[in-house]
Amino acid sequence: MTQLKPILSHLDAIPSTPGKCKLDKTSPYHSTFHRLRLHSALLPRRTLWSFIFLFLILLFLFLSPPSATSSASNASVNGGKRRSLHTAAVVGPSLGPNWENRAWASARPASKSGLSVLVTGAVGFVGAHVSLALKKRGDGIVGLDNFNSYYETGLKKARNSLLEKSGIFVVEGDINDAALLRKLFETVKFTHVMHLAAQAGVRYAMKNPMSYIHSNVDGFVNLLEICKAANPQPAVVWASSSSVYGLNSKVPFSEKDRTDQPASLYAATKKAGEEIAHTYNHIYGLSLTGLRFFTVYGPWGRPDMAYYFFTKDILRGKEIKIYEGVDHGTVARDFTYIDDVVKGCLAALDTAKKSTGSGGKKRGAAQFRIYNLGNTTPVPIGRLVSILEKLLRVKAKKKVIQMPRNGDVPFTHANISLAHKELGYKPTTDLEAGLKKFVKWYVGYYGSKKKSAW
């Protein structure tokens, strides 16, 4: 407990929100108004009114926020303002000096047999891990990420620093930006695309539904349009989700089971992605592999996920809500450790066959695959919390409530025999071992520097 104390005090030190804007006596506006009043007696009435009118116009122009277009164009691809989730307008490529050389160097594999991969969502949780693993074994990578503000951008920047240190160049840009993607594909002949950029999170879909359409549908189609037109066409491996099984009650979930009953808009957009992928495979000969991830967790994880914010809240002494199903039914997840998922991703890239088309024309049937990447051991949420309590040596303030109608499903459980057979996928980390690694990272990350947990 003692070694966690600095983190506890640090977590409390989250910066307060700035106070409301109020004109005070020291404000420049205050003195301007004051001067206006003094001079009013001396000026003729019409001049005074024209002056006030002009002043109001100038004040309006000064205070009004920049338009969507100007803020989008301010959001340069390298440096400048980070583009927020809510102003993710599309901009043309502005990649900064020398970017072609950087992209070219980063994309070059160490040997002739290596892959040259465009990783979208490269500073995301899975994206960063996959990029590092590819780099480590000698593949070439260019990352693409819009650094949006869905969760703390500090964490994304920290992941980016890790990638930079390993020599991976990440372009800051959006998958909806066709001009940018086209430029990237003109510069680098990517052999593969690992598409991990997405609007994630099941419950957030009720708050911001359009962000799911923007990233998971529009963005995916935009990316596939560029891939199908590229010459050579890359093979595409992309992140689907266990959530596509929705209300399916047949366990364990197999790829053959029905996926037409999504319980959230997130799930619906991932399912739409699978259908869209099929279309591009069918019409254009793109080689496409969808990976259904099952609640991936681990170091450098996503702060919006339960294991992550439970850790934060337990350490801060804040109450956590544990969901239960109908009639006190257990809610459980097939939590899958990041390193296992990374192995599955790399195996999917390695076994992906070439796309058959080029320049938008299909030349023959192309590979189309979908795999579950789970752990095969569903764990109840109560058990997740007990493991965290043990690792953190802090008793959680628990409140068990009925699962709200927010898109969650009561359980997930993967059948991974297909991935095992065709990818050699074999998860080896159980939840306790994986959470131990996560907590170790969490304590180091938030304890070492002045960072506020999300």
Ligand SMILES: O=C(O)[C@H]1O[C@H](OP(=O)(O)OP(=O)(O)OC[C@H]2O[C@@H](n3ccc(=O)[nH]c3=O)[C@H](O)[C@@H]2O)[C@H](O)[C@@H](O)[C@H]1O
């Ligand atoms: O496999 C996926 O495809 C998805 O996995 C992940 O979704 P989920 O499995 O729902 O993970 P997560 O939110 O961590 O909730 C975990 C558990 O805690 C329960 N939960 C949640 C919140 C809470 O306050 N209390 C609670 O009990 C909750 O009911 C659930 O049982 C990814 O976020 C998603 O992007 C997608 O990749």
